[in-house]
Amino acid sequence: MTHDALQAISLSIALGVFSYIISRAYKIPAIVFYLVCGLVFGPAGLNLIRTEEAIGGGIAPMVEIAVAIILFEGGLSLSVQGFRMEKKAIRRLLFITIPVTGGAAALLSHYLTGIPWLFAIFFGALIVVTGPTVIGSILKSVALTPRLETLLNWESLWGDVIGVMVSALALEVILISKGGVITAGVFAHLILGSFAGCVVGLAGGVLLKHVVAWLEKLKDPTLSGIACFGGAIALFYISGEIVESSGPLAVVVAGMYLSLKCGDAVVGIRHFKEQIASLFISTLFVLLSAFVNPLEILHLWPTMLAVAFILGAIVRPVAVHLALAGSDVTSSERWYIGVIGPRGIVAVATASYAAFLLPGSPYEMKVILNQTMAIIFFSGVMATLLCRPLASLLKVRVPQSQTGILVVGSNFMSREFARLLAQHVPVAFLETRKEACALTTAQGFQTVCADMLSADVYEEASREGFDRLVALTRNNALNELVALRAASHMAPGRVYRGLARRAEETLLTGEDNVAHIAFSDRFFITEAVSQMEKGQAFLTEKEADQLNEGDIPLARINDEGKSVMILREGLEPSGTLICYSRKKKRKTEVHS
Structure with a gap:
């Protein structure tokens, strides 16, 4: 390992752990601190973390592993009972809010920042996610009504899955467009990937359930977490090999199956995965934040901040109200969901991954990366500042x-x-x-x-x-x-x-x-x-x-x-x- 790589990773570990501890102490989404640390210690600041020079293409597999960990842990946390009670509202949030948000993001990025349509569509697909890690931090800091917590949790996790799969499809379209004609088979790929992800995830969940049951007999509470961590990564890889980009869906389905079938054993599994995720993901996202250099396109930042504001303050509330119109969700709950929509770690992971796969489009990817960071920072700070007072104002906070x-x-x-x-x-x-x-x-x-x-x-x-x-x-x-x-x-x-x-x-x-x-x-x-x-x-x-x-x-x-x-x-x-x-x-x- 070169000196640059050792310095970058060591410093990222220290900064990532520090950011995580501060975020838990003050109940603020950790990604805000990751972004600040990456900016301060990256090329735009002290230039002590040079991600591309130190790690290069090796960061792409790390990003995929991080996505697998986040989504599997999210699947373990979902309440099936909550879905049964609010399935109509959840379906509307996913199938109306996400397309409206993605379409608006694509339009804004094309007309305001000037990137080509294919790249604008890719950006629209990846920015729809709210992210279970960010929403989880908010829900820990304020007690909301059960319905509101259920809707925010389900939207954040399945929004991530849909965003990853659709952005992977958009990325494939970009890659194909550079070398040939786009065919209808590209879009059939999404349906095939959904089927493969469900089948592999269900089969993997059943297998892991039996493994956990056997390991419990050994009376070592750490083994179940280790086995499920390894199993989740394996399922992500296997499903992706069968049909590309189907891995995210597979790990979510496996996590949900374990949550439903493994009972109290899930607590130990989730605790182990949370510790692993805290160290690995915090390190990785300091590295990814340092990968972005806002000074390279400083002239576009006023425009990108405008895009971030319009998406958060106008598009998101309108999309949520359209989705939940006529449902049992109260007006106060709709406003809360509409205002509190922070983007998460998976968005920047997807954007960074694409940047490594598209070295021939440096300008477009710089715009997308910086725009993604701006939206994450803007939405994360707003959600952190508003989550408690807004809950009290709208009377959705549970005393x-x-x-x-x-x-x-x-x-x-x-x-x-x-x-x-x-x-x-x-x-x-x-x-x-x-x-x-x-x-x-x-x-x-x-x-x-x-x-x-x-x-x-x-x-x-x-x-x-x-x-x-x-x-x-x-x-x-x-x-x-x-x-x-x-x-x-x-x-x-x-x-x-x-x-x-x-x-x-x-x-x-x-x-x-x-x-x-x-x-x-x-x-x-x-x-x-x-x-x-x-x-x-x-x-x-x-x-x-x-x-x-x-x-x-x-x-x-x-x-x-x-x-x-x-x-x-x-x-x-x-x-x-x-x-x-x-x-x-x-x-x-x-x-x-």
Whole structure:
């Protein structure tokens, strides 16, 4: 490895990891930092990362691997249940918004930047993607309505797939046009690629499911992630060899199949892939950002910024409203989707890949690369700045009291508490013991059977909308450990731990800033379970003015039963409450 290559890769790794950490800390899409680092350290800035000289054509396979990782991970994250509920709106977003956006982008790039029609069409195809990595960062920073999260997730992933496949077709048309006549067979290629991608992806998903099932018997949680990572890359390659550009569809189909069939094993697979993706993709996109030199076409930047503004501020909202007109999606949700449409990593990957395949068209590809970077930066910054205030303004932000609650620990008291909570907000159980998991499932609760101390579980729960946790095991130390682990993945103030018993030593000393003590420092889980099992106490809903002496309020029901607030010491009980009440002892007469 030459000194230039070692310097470029080493610096890109360091900058990529730094960008990723900052993005997670401040919940800002990482691609914004990748672009800035590439610009500052690339030829337009300090000139310390010279991608083309250091790596050359070797970056093209790296781009393809990155696309495979992103799309496979996205497939693992999709909710099939969400699609069933919103399939009409999702279909409209994909088949109306994408063509309108792509067509407008092609027109704008041809007439404003002056690139030929074939290149303009290629640009229109690649810029339609919003990107699951960018949307994922936004959804982690703001709790939106379930429908809105579903629509944004599905559009971002399948938009990437459609964008990659159609841009590959447009790229093939450009390559053929340079050496011959464009035939109808080029367009039939898209249909054949879709069929091949679905078949290979489904077959690969079935095979990987059996591999994961076998690996789970070895009791090594890392093996499933490694196997699926390798399998995804293999499927991407095999499908692409059968029909060119069908690989993206194959890995998404495989990921969705695993998500549907592998249950809790998907959590470990996704966690492993996220770590790999974080390192590999962050490095690669610093390199790709440094590959673009805006100084070479500085005179076009005012025009390119105008294109970026028109696409984001006019075309995107209009396309979304056209697509969702007449659907059940509210006007506020349409405006949010229309304004929040950040372009992602796959767009710049596709543009960079094309630049390596078309060395004979340097000017056109420089324009496309710079235009892509401008749109990504503009849309990413706008989405980051607007996602939270716009959600509040349009009233599509879910208040904390309406988010799902994850209950840790299955016992008589916690199951009865969850039953009452579930009448108002989503509730799920987290348990480690298989018999406890079976019991809660049999009683109709959504149950996650996994290691309570695994950070993956809380990351996944937060992603599924369970942004609050209450630990109600009969072990103080376990409640505190769970609270410590969950607090790093959930917003401050959303983690509660119950007191298991009186006069028990705790792990946390001093002021507890990690989690609130649930309910009251006079409520002890072991005592409550014992009394409820004996029929001496019960949980019920009652009004605050009906509280009896000894009643302990556990939660307050708000907004006409549509939200719940877990109570803690210092909060004044009011309105309708879920209470722990002891039965009054009957007086008995003693006859002599």
